[in-house]
Amino acid sequence: MTTENLHSEPQENNVNNTENIVNESINPESSPASENHDEEIHDEVEQHEHEKLTSGELMNKLEALINAEDAGANHRKFNAIKETLLQRVNVEIEDQKHQHESEGKAIADFKFEHPLQSKISALSNIFKEKYDHFHKKQEAEQKDNLEKRQQIIEKLKNLYSNSSANTNLFRAIREIKEEWSSAGQVPKTEFKNLNNNYFFHLNQFYQMLDLNKEYREQEYAHNLEKRNQIIARAKELQHEPVIQKALNELQFLHKLWKEEAEPVAEEFRDKTWDEFKEISNKIHERKSELLTQIEGEQLANLEKKNEIIESIKKLTASSKEPNHNYWQQAIKKVEELRSDFLKLGSVPRKLSNQNWNDFKIALRAFNSSKNDFYKSLKNSQHTNLEEKLKLIKTAQDNMNSEDWDIAVPLFKKLQEDWKKIGHVPRSQTNKVWDDFREACNTFFNNFRAKNNAQTDDWKENYKQKRALLDELKEIGNDEGSVEKIENIKTSWNNIGKVPRDKMSINTEFNKTLREKLKLNRINEFDLKEEGLSESQITDRARKVKNQIADLEAEIVKLENNLGFFGKVSRDNPLLKDTFEKIDEKKAQLESLKSTLHHIISGE
Template identity: 35%
Template structure:
C-alpha cells in the first residue's frame, strides 16, 4: 500500500508541468474574458481590485537566510517535538540526498555477530550502499568489532603470559582484523571523497536557491503581462525543485524564506482570482491525498515503517507543494497533524516495547556478570579445576555478547561492569598460573636430573644393578608434577629415548637364546618324556616326596628360551596328572601345583608376572569375602525358621565352601610373598 500511494503522489509530481500548462491556458482564457490584462506601463497597485493590500517594496522582508526562521503560513506549534523531529530528519536528507536511503538499509543485530561476520557485513555495505547512508551502520559495526577483537587480544595475551612469555613481547594479529581494516579504510576513503565533492555542491546549490528567492522577490510589482509573470513563477518553482541539496543548517530558513515569497506572489495574483484559485485547488487536491495516505499509515501495524513514510509525506508537503486557500490552510494542517500524532504515538508504544526487551536483556547480562563474579571468588586448587572455570567463563562471555541490546543509558556502565568481572577472574587466573609456574620449574629441574641418570646408564651392561635403578626413576618420573608446556614434550622425548635404549638392550639379550637355554630345553624335553613312565609309590606321603623331587630336578635344568617356554606348561599338566593319582586333599594338591606355577612365573630380572599374579589373588580374596558377607546377610532374613530348612542348609553349605576357598586363596597369597 505504501508504495502504491507514494507512486500516485509521484505521478502528481511528474505531471506538474502538464498541470501548470492547464492553469496557464485557463488563465489566458480568463484574462481575455474579463479584459484584465496588464500592459507594460500599468502597475499592479493601480489595477488590483483585491481588498488585501499588496505589500510595497519598503515593507517586504529581506530574503537573506538568518538564524531566525521566517514565519510559515502553516500553523506549526513552536514546541511540537514530533514535527521538529521530522523537519530535522528531512533537513538532514536535504543536505545529502543519499541520506534518505539510510531508512531502507536493514539494521542487523551486530552485537550477536562474530568477527568474521562483522567484517563481511562491512564489506557488503561499503561495496553496495551509498557511503552517506551507512554511517550509523558502520559506526555500530566498528564499535562491536573493536570490543570483540580487544576481548580476543586479552585472551591471547593471557595465554601468552601463562606460557611463560613476557608481556612486552606480546603481539597478535589475525586475517580477519586485516580484512576489517581494509574495508574500513575503503569506507573512510569514500566518505572523504564524497564530502569533499558534496561541500562544493552544497555551497553552489545554496547560492542558486538564494538567487531563485531573489527572482521570486522581483516578480512582485513587475510591469509585464501577468501570464508571462505567472509562467516565469512556475519556472522558478521547477528550478527550486530541481536544485540539489543545501547545507542542513540553512535548510529550514531557506525553505521558509522561499515559501514566504511564494505566498506573497499568490497575494499579488489577487488581481486574477481564477488563476490563483486554480493553483490553490491543485495544491489542495495533492495535500488531501497526502493526508489520506497519512491517515492510512496511522492504521498500519508497522509503526517504524509508517513513521519513515510519514517523513517523506512531510517533505513532499513542504518542498513540492504550494499554499492552498486561506480558509483551508488551518483545517488541512490540523488534520495532517492529527494523523502525524497518531503515527508517532504508535512509534512511542513501539519504543516502550523495545525498552521492555532491552530491560530483559539487561537482566540477562546482569545475571551473567553476577555468575562471572561468583566464579572469580572461588578458590583455584588445581589446573584441571581452573580449566573448567575458564570454559565456564568463556561460555558466559559468549552468552553476554548474544544477550542483545540494553537501554542506551546503561550500556556503557553494563559493559564496564562486565569487563571488570572478566578482568577480576583473569587476574586470579594469572596469579594461580604464576605460582604454578614456579612449581613447574622446580619439577622441570627434578625431571632433568632423572634424565641425566637415564642417559648416564643407558649403555650399561650391569643389568642386574641398573634394571632396578631404571625402574625406580621411571616410577619417580610419574610422581613429579607438571612442567612448563614448552618443555614438556622435549624432556619427555629425551627421557623416553634413554629408557627405551636401555630396555631394548635388556629385551634383546633376554630374547636371544643362549647355548645353555637351548641345552636346558633339550634336557627338559627328555625329562618330560621320562615322566610318562614314572610309577609313584603307593604310599601317599612317599608319592608326594617323589613328585616334589621331580619338580626340583626340573627347576635345576635351568631356563629355556622365551619361545620354548610352552614346555613348562606341559610339565605342569604332567604334575597335575600325577597328583590326581595320589588322591590328595584338595588344598594340599592345589598348593603343590601352585608352587610349581610360581616357579615358572618367577624371573629375577622382571617381576611383572608375579605382580600380576599377586594382584589377581588379592582380587579373588576380596570377591570371596564379599560373597561370604552377602550370604551371612541373607541368613538374617530367615527368622523363626528351622535349621533343617533346605534353604537355610543350602546357605550354610555355600558359606562353608566359600570359607574353604578363602583359606586356599590366602595360602596362595602367603606363598607368593616368599618370592619377593
C-alpha cells in the first residue's frame, strides 16, 4: 500500500461507516438535559445532607471552601450552604419576633440581629472577591484553551491531509487525542462548534485511516483496551457506597468513552457499548434508590412536624379551664415542641412552605391565647394588689401594739388572709411581700422580746402572790383578822402581773378573799388601808381614776380591734380570749368605780 493511498480522498462508503461509529458512541445520559438533571439530584442530595449538620458545622464548611485554592470553582456548594444557613437564621429571627409579640410588645419596637448574620455577610463578600478573580482567570484560561484546541484541530487536519510519508500516524493520533483531552475548558458559546469541528476532522482522519488496515487495526485494538478499562471501572462503581460519587465518576467515564475509546472493530462496537450502557443503567437505578430514600425520610419528617403542629393546637384549645400553672407548663412544652420541629430535617419541597406556614400559624394562635389569659390575669392582679395593700396598712398600724391579747390573733388572721389572696403584678410582688413581712416581723419580734423580759418579773410576782394567798387562807375570824385582810389586799394590789399560765391565781385569791370577808361579816368596800394621810388618800383616788381611764381606753381599743374580723363571735377560737379579756376588764372597771366612790365619800 503506497503513501498516496493513505492520503487519498475518503470513499462514500467509508464516510457512512465513520458516521455510524460516531453516532453509536453518543451517550443519552451525557446530554445537556441529563447533566442538568444530575446536577439537580446532586443539589437535592447535598441539601439533604446539610439538614443533618449544625449551624456551626455548616459555618466551618463555608470557611473551608473559602480557604481552598480553587474557592471560586465551588460557587454552587458555597451558595447551597449559605442558603441553608440563611433559612435557619430567618427561622430564629421569626422565632424571636414571636417571642417579642408574646410578651405584649409592639412589633415596631422589635430589634434583633442574629449573631451569624454579620459573619455570613463577611464570608460572602470574601467569596465574591475570590469568585470574581476565579471567573476572570477562568475566562483567560478558556481563551487560551480555545486557541490550543484550534491549533490541535489544525494539527489533526494536517495529519490526514499534509503529513509526510515517515509520519507514524498511530502515534500522532494518540498525541493529538491526549492533547485534546487535556486542553481544558473553553467558553460555552464556542464549545459546540469547536467540538463538532474536532470530531469532523477526526472522522476524516478515520476515513483516511480505513485505507490502511495496519494502522486501523492498531487504533481499534488500542481503543478496545481503553473501553475494557472503562467497563471494568464502571463495574466497580456499582458497589460504590456513596451513590453521588458513583454518578459523578460515571459521567467522567462516558466522557472518556466518547473522546478516547472510539472507534473499535465492528464486532466489538455493540457488544462493548451494550455492556457499558447496561452497567450505566444499573448505576443510575441506584440514583432512584437514593431519591426514594430521601423522599421517605422527608415524608417521615413531614409526618412528625404535622404531629408537633397538632400538639401545639391541642395546647392552645385545652378543654380545661386554663390557669397560671397550666400556661406555664404549656409554654415550657411548646418550647420543647418548637425545638423538636426545628431539629427535624427537610420535608418534600412542594410541601415545605405550607408546612412552615402551618407551624407559624399554630404558634401565633398559642401566643394569642396565652396573651389574652395574662391580660385578664393582670386585671385581677391589680385587685389583689389593692387587697394586700389594705392588709399591709393594718399590719403597719398595729405592729407596735403591746395589747397582745387582741394583736396576736389579729396578726395571725392577717397572715391567713394574705395566703388566700392571689398573685399581684410581678413588678410589685417583692415590694408588697417585703413590706408585709417587715410589719409582721416587727410585731412578733416585739412580742417575743417583751415576753422574754417580763417572764422573770412575772415569776417573782407569782411567788409573792402565792405567799399572800397562803397567808390569806390561814386567817380566821379572830380579833385583828380584818386588819390582816386589809394589809394582804393592799399588798396584793401593789404586785404586778403574773405569767399567763399562772393567771388562775387571781381568781383563787378573789374567791378566798370573799370567803374571809363573809367569815368576818364585812363588805369588801369597808376595807381600809391604815395609816393613810389625807394627801395619800387623794393620791390613791388619783391612781384609781387613772386606772379607770386606762381600763376604759383598753376596752374601747379591744372592741375596735374586733372590727378587723369579718365575723365577730364568741364561738370564734381566735376571739375567745379577747372576749374574756373584755369581760374581765369591764368587771375590774366596775370594781374600781365602786372603790373610787368609797374613797371620795370616806365611807
